[in-house]
Amino acid sequence: MIEPLDKDVDYLVPALARGLSVLGLFNAQVRALSIQEIAERLQVSTSAIYRILVTLTHMGYLNKLNSHYELGARVVSDGFSYLASRDIVDVAMPHLNALRDRTSLSCHLSIREHTDSLYLYRAFAAQRLSVNIPVGTRIACHCTAMGRMLLTALDDARLGALYQHIRLDDYPSPAPRTLPELQSMIRQDRERGWVVHRSDYSTAIATVIHDHTGQVTAAINLSGADAVMDPEGATERFQTLLLETSACISRELGYRDTRPLA
Structure with a gap:
């Protein structure tokens, strides 16, 4: 809890202080908490924080x-997650800039916020035919290469819980139109380790970034016009460079790949 200065104690708003304390419980290691766990960490009863949790959820x-809470999209849009994400942006930035310079293609970094992919950084490709998504853009995860890779952090049960109230049939092909189709697609994406997605005369290749705990914490991509991506061998070369970049960023975040070599 933040201790107020003595001269300001009369102006303290207890409910606001408690709400901010709830948000402060979440970090890179603590991503989800039940109401009982929140109450125990704040040393209060569940009834004392129930209305605060309802309010914070209602406001985003x-x-x-299910029975657990995680940080919502409003936290990012108001700047909290921006601050929390600075480490990964700072680590990824020089690698994405270098990848952009080697390929002359746009590179982006995103994280998942509920069912959206939130763009945190872009390495701008200054070409006439280029794909540049502005920082702060949100796109439904199941419609993009990076979003699909972000969803590989979730198993079938968690995907089902996340999308139980989300309509998928309003989105154009090749986006999945049903939950079973989405779950099958994400299982294949996870096993493959990368995604190629084509739309509107452009192609994006995406893969994941792992943090020091081994969790999927972000995704990166290379994207460009089909005219650049289609020549024989081009996609394979770009994919190799993207995976190398992902491995470098993940290592700097503390990730150690313990999987046996093929």
Whole structure:
């Protein structure tokens, strides 16, 4: 808890202080908490924080998945997650800039916020035919290469919980139109380790970034016009460079790949 200065104690708003304390419980290691766990960490009763959790969820600062809460999209849009994400942006930036310079293709970095892929950084490709998505853009995860890779962090049960109230049949092909189709697609994406997605005369190749715990914490991509991506061998070369970049960023974040070599 933040201790107020003595001269300001009369102006303290207890409910606001408690709400901010709830948000402060979440970090890179603690991504989801039940109401009982939140109450125990704040040393209060569950009834004392129930209305605060309902309010934070209603305003978008928290998401409720089954019996657990996680940080919501509003936290990012108001700047909290931006600050929390600075480490990964700072680590990824020089690698994505270098990848952009080697390929002359746009590179992007995103994280998942509920069912959206939130773009945190772009390495701008200054070409006439280029794909440049502005920082702060949100796109439905199941419609993009990076978004699909972000969803590989979730197993079938968690995907089902996340999308139980989300309509998928409003999106054009090749986006999945049903939950089973989405779950099958993400299982294949996870096993493959990368995604190629084509739309509107452009192609994107994406893969994941792992943090020091081994969790999928972000995704990166290379994207460009089909005219650049289609020549024989081009996609394979770009994919190799993207995976190398992902491995470098993940290592700097503390990730150690313990999988046996093929």
